[in-house]
Amino acid sequence: MEKQKKKKVDRRVQYTKMVLRQSFIDLLEKYPISKITIKSICEKADINRTTFYAHYADQYDLLNQIKQELIDDVHVYLANFTFHDNKSESVQLLNKIFEYIKENSKICSVLLNDTTDAAFYEQIMAIVQNLCMEQLTKKAFNQNTVDYIISFAATGSIGLIRKWLDTGMKEPTYTMAEIILKLTNQGLTAFV
Amino acid sequence: MEKQKKKKVDRRVQYTKMVLRQSFIDLLEKYPISKITIKSICEKADINRTTFYAHYADQYDLLNQIKQELIDDVHVYLANFTFHDNKSESVQLLNKIFEYIKENSKICSVLLNDTTDAAFYEQIMAIVQNLCMEQLTKKAFNQNTVDYIISFAATGSIGLIRKWLDTGMKEPTYTMAEIILKLTNQGLTAFV
DNA sequence: TTGATACTAAACAATGTGTTGATTTTTTGT
DNA sequence: ACAAAAAATCAACACATTGTTTAGTATCAA
Incomplete structure (x- = not known):
């Protein structure tokens, strides 16, 4: 009962966040983040700078929130699917992901090109892991080695996606x- | 005859660059690059800010020069080796690289964690490619697919190294x- | 020693930052 | 439709960083 009341988000807040976010992404496509000032974001969005500070600490905080929203979005997008170790299911699911990336290619390009933030990187990797490497963890590999393999496959997948986007x-x-799937599954067999 | 005269680098310049570089790396270990000011670098190095501008455009320029020096350094480090498609040679060579990374783990950690700069990333990837994927390009794969596999393996390798460092x-x-080697070579066989 | 080069120090305008308090606008609940 | 609450605005603020200039000093290579 307590948490039932979901606060309705003020339309103004929604608009402010949306337009700030959009300006920021537009700027990120043109300039490196280091050259993007809070002032420029606000001017492009036609939002007062004071208002920016009411919502975000700085550019990087804004970026993190955008990232988090994307992660949540993907999870929702995939929530309807049930997982099997049936191979065609995996393919179908991955195809779904690439569909999503294609639809949101603009923002994905920007976000995947900034990997300074390890947390975001790892969340993306976690998704890939769950999708492609179920059989991996089930088998009795040496755990130490498994971690390295997962890192390799997950990071590799992101590199692959970046190339695809570029x-x-x-x-x-x-x-x-x-x-x-071929690369990850096949790579594993080397350690069976 | 013309280019024979290599200008001796002034000791003062050498010292200035060295100490600025060192301060910067020290700061990079503690703070994200976005929070590191030119002023703070200079204060730590006890170098006048004007002098900084005589050598670098900004922090990012300094970072790029550090990256370039590392790349050159690695190339020199590996220059003595001759390449064979003998497997044990590859292992030996890769071991040499990991030796190098271990010796320079401090700077490598910092540099590999910033992958916003695609150029640096690709240069590192090029090294990995040349080392591990000779046989790949020789075989008559579909070129389109090959590019993706290379991206996967190269990016994956970097992820692996980052994990190892962390x-x-x-x-x-x-x-x-x-x-x-197992992961890359084995992964390839999926496409033969 | 000398001429060239590099560094320092101080000052500068310009720009961005982050915060304040007072005011206006919009939304929400009744 | 109205009053209370919430949010956005505006102007102003002190402050820090930036990038450049100028003149003077120190160090280097030869």
Whole structure:
């Protein structure tokens, strides 16, 4: 009963956050984050600078919130799916992810190119892990080695996605899902 | 004859650059680059701010020069080796690299954690590519797919190294060289 | 020693930062 | 429709950093 009352978000707040976020992303496409000032974000968004500070500590805080929203968004997007170790299911699921990335390619490009924040990176990796490496953790590998393999596969997948985004998301001979699954699953067999 | 005269670098310049660089790296270990001011670097180094501007445009320029020096350093470090597709040679070579990283773990940690700069990333990836993926390009794969695989393996390797650095460079059950080679080579076989 | 080069110190305008308090506008609940 | 609450605005503020200039000093290489 207590948490039932979800505070309705003020329309103004919604608008302010939306427009600040959008300005910021637009700027991020043109300039490195180090050159983007709070002032410039606010001017582009036509929002008072004082208002910015009411919502965010600084640019990086704004960036983090954008990241978090994306993570949540992806989780919602995938929530409907049930997981099986059936291979075609994995492919289907990964395809769904690439569909999502394609739809949100603009923001994904920006966010994946900034990997200074380890937390975001690891959350993305966690998603990949859950999708592609179920069988990995089940088998009785040496845990130490497993961690390294997971790092490799997860980071590699992100690199793959970045390349895909940078080159205009052209579908290669194999689908992205196929490539990822083949590379990860096959890589594992080296350690069985 | 023309280019023979290599200008001797002034000792003062050498000292200035060295101490600025060192201060910067020290600060990078403690604070995110966005919080590091030119002023703070200079104060720590006890160098006049005007002098900083004589050598670097800003913090990011300094960072780039540090990166470039590291790349050059690695190339020199590996220059003595000759390449074979003999497997044990590859292992030896990779071990050499991990030796280098271990010796320079402080700076490597800092530099590898900032991947906003694609150029540096790609130069590191190029080294990994040349070392581990000779046989890859030789085979008649579909070029489109090859590019993706290279991205995956190279980025994955960097992720692996980052993890290794973050966890104190403990030697896992398999050596790092073994893991990288197994994962990359094995991953390839999926596309033969 | 000498000429060249590099560093320092001080001052400068320009820009961005983060916070304040008073005021206006919009939303929400009744 | 109205009053209370919440949010955005505005102007002003002290402050820090930036990047550049100028003149003087110290160090270097030869």
